[in-house]
Amino acid sequence: MSKRSNKQTDNLEQNNIRSKPSLAIFILFVGLLALSVSIAASVSMGVSDISLKTVWKAVFEFNDELLEHRVIHELRLPRALIGALVGAALAVSGALMQGMTRNPIASPGIMGLNAGSAFVLAVAFAFFPGLPYSSLIMWSFFGAALGAGITYGVSSFSKAGLTPIRLALAGTVVGALLSSASTGIAIYFNVAQDLTFWYAGGIVGSTWINVLVLVPWIAIGLVAALLLAKSITVLGLGEDTAIALGQRIKLVKIGGILIVILLAGAAVSAAGPVGFVGLIIPHITRFLVGVDYRWIIPCSAIIGALFLVLADIGSRLVNAPYETPIGVITAIVGVPFFFYLVRRDRRGM
Known part of the structure; x- marks a missing residue:
């Protein structure tokens, strides 16, 4: 981009892009603190509660001979970390x-x-x-691309263009079709029992293998999203404005789609199709920090991680000692929020 374009972008950002950097930094600090506390609470809660003091010792002074330490290290801590990673990726x-x-x-x-x-x-x-988890992630990436491609393909048949409501309707129809096909395959090939809880959205049974495989993919996706953040902000001002400022919008969109597939595919491979996190959290973040994606991306990651860890805690409290699928908890919050957005955006019909 030329110096003139850079200067125009800076001026445009000062005049049109509302951001709250001080508040964003505060949210990042408080969010990280709250996330740490929520992870500790998640690890301490279960069929039998474990004190936070024991959790601290299990993390920093691990003793393999103590049953509580093994439960924390092998079961509860990986589950909490997977919840945070998935929440950040989806948001x-x-x-x-x-x-x-x-x-x-x-x-x-x-x-x-x-x-x-x-x-x-x-x-x-x-x-x-019997496929290893590392292979399942690749399958999940392909599936995310397939779902997105079909949705946009169906929407493109509309003469009125890709309005928000039509995209949502197409996505809902495609989602229902693929979900029904998934259920049929699971029943016919006798894998329904293995997939039922996973489909509802759950991170129960997460292990360190899941964490170690997931971390690099999500880390790459988050870093790439941060690198693309400024271009997404300018794109939000309108495609004509973005082109005038020297943005290569096709490359930006292709890069963004690849990042979305990477993050969503990794998240679904770990926790199943957990819904509404990617819908709710960006709106909350924009309300708090403004529309500059250089702040929206990191704040969404922290708030999304916190939201899903808290949802996982809620899944254990709703019907204790039994566990409610985490997807149900996110839907309880997400469905009313979705209807609010649709009602507010009726003009897109």
């Missing part, structure tokens, strides 16, 4: 989708990415049992 992927499409109800769940990943993973479980 950031939703923020990118909303920023690229300027669609307030865009999210991995509503746009068919989650259902696409779930469908392809059902195929993998049925036809290729």
Whole structure:
């Protein structure tokens, strides 16, 4: 980009991009603190509660001879970390989708990415049992791309263009179709029992293998999202304005879509199709920090991680000592929020 374009971008940001950097830094600091506390609370809670003092010792003074330490280290801590990673990935992927499409109800769940990943993973479980987790992530990436491609393909048949409501309707239909196909495959090939809880959205049974495989993919996605953040912000001012400022909008959108597929695919492979995180969190973040994606991306990651860890805690409290699928908890919050957004955006019909 030329010096003139850079100067124009800086001036445009000063005049048109509302951001609250001081508040964003405060949210990042408080959010990290709250996330640490929530992870500790998540690790301490279970069929039998464990004191926070014991959790601290299990993390920093691990003793393999103590049963509580082994339970924390082998079961509860990986589960809490997976919840945080998945929440961050889904929130950031939703923020990118909303920023690229300027669609307030865009999210991995509503746009068919989650259902696409779930469908392809059902195929993998049925036809290729015993695949390692690292391979399942690749299948999940392909499924996310498949779901997004079908959704946008169906939406493109509309003469009125890709309005937010039409995209949401297309995503809902595609999601229902792929989910039904997944269920049919699971029942026919006798893998329904293995997939039922996973489909509802759950991180129970997460292990350190899941954490170690997931961390690099999500880390790459988050870093790439931060690098693309300024371009997404400028794109939010309108495609004509972005082109005038020297933005290569096609490359920006292709890069954004690849990042979304990476993050959503990794999240679904770990926790199943957890819905509404990518819808709710970006709106909350924009309300708090403004519309500059250089702040929206990191704040969405922290708030999304916190939201899903708290949802996981809630899943254990709703019907204790039994566990409610985490996808149910996120839906309880997300469905009313979705209806509010649709009602507010009726003009897109």
